[in-house]
Amino acid sequence: KQEVTQIPAALSVPEGENLVLNCSFTDSAIYNLQWFRQDPGKGLTSLLLIQSSQREQTSGRLNASLDKSSGRSTLYIAASQPGDSATYLCAVYSGYALNFGKGTSLLVTP
Amino acid sequence: KAGVTQTPRYLIKTRGQQVTLSCSPISGHRSVSWYQQTPGQGLQFLFEYFSETQRNKGNFPGRFSGRQFSNSRSEMNVSTLELGDSALYLCASSLEASGRVQYFGPGTRLTVT
Numbered sequence: 001k002q003e004v005t006q007i008p009a010a011l012s013v014p015e016g017e018n019l020v021l022n023c024s025f026t027d028s029a030i031y032n033l034q035w036f037r038q039d040p041g042k043g044l045t046s047l048l049l050i051q052s053s054q055r056e057q058t059s060g061r062l063n064a065s066l067d068k069s070s071g072r073s074t075l076y077i078a079a080s081q082p083g084d085s086a087t088y089l090c091a092v093y094s095g096y097a098l099n100f101g102k103g104t105s106l107l108v109t110p
Numbered sequence: 111k112a113g114v115t116q117t118p119r120y121l122i123k124t125r126g127q128q129v130t131l132s133c134s135p136i137s138g139h140r141s142v143s144w145y146q147q148t149p150g151q152g153l154q155f156l157f158e159y160f161s162e163t164q165r166n167k168g169n170f171p172g173r174f175s176g177r178q179f180s181n182s183r184s185e186m187n188v189s190t191l192e193l194g195d196s197a198l199y200l201c202a203s204s205l206e207a208s209g210r211v212q213y214f215g216p217g218t219r220l221t222v223t
Contacts (some may be wrong), residue, residue, distance in 0.1 A: 032121035032209045032211075036214075041198075042216060042217070043200060043215055043216040043217045044214040045214075047215075049211060073181065080112050083192070084175075089153070091153075096158060096165065097158065097164040097168065098143075098145075098153075098155065098212060099155075099203075100145075100152055100154075
């Protein structure tokens with residue numbers, strides 16, 4: 001059974017800092033890995049999707065990497081802003097459903 | 111294109127009642143998956159429907175059921191509600207069966223009292 005773990009569970013940083021969120025998964029047989037953002041009480045917004053054959057994806061200030069062999073992914077956020085405050089979820093697609101981590105709750109303080 | 115829509119957005123029910131949630135996928139998408147999100151368990155897969163057939167099911171009791179209509183709209187039903195069913199229920203659509211890229215709706219917040 002695929003297990004997805006995200007570390008840290010919570011993170012507080014001052015505005016302007018660069019930060020890294022970590023995601024690990026137990027079964028390397030994945031089709032893709034996706035990072036989502038979730039604001040309180042809201043649905044999921046897809047940030048980046050990395051196919052299993054890819055090593056990284058970039059969108060604006062966000063960069064996600066994937067190391068399938070070691071079962072790890074990182075989400076790098078450059079020059080953080082208060083508007084980045086949210087919960088970030090990592091999910092792997094292994095066959096028919098997404099397996100999610102519990103998320104990292106990020107607070108960026110002005 | 112309009113995104114995935116879910117109705118209602120908020121719902122309050124009493125223990126023992128039943129509830130039906132609705133999901134309309136992105137136009138042209140034929141697969142709909144349902145997920146439950148709770149603070150304790152996080153996001154968990156409930157089931158997937160494609161072409162009006164349930165293709166996959168997560169580890170949930172039989173009180174949780176669903177169906178899909180010919181226009182790909184899907185409903186999820188929970189019978190004999192328990193306090194632990196309080197959660198955010200998210201629906202996701204994708205183009206094909208077991209779609210590798212899923213697009214999520216805003217969710218339905220169910221509170222059971």
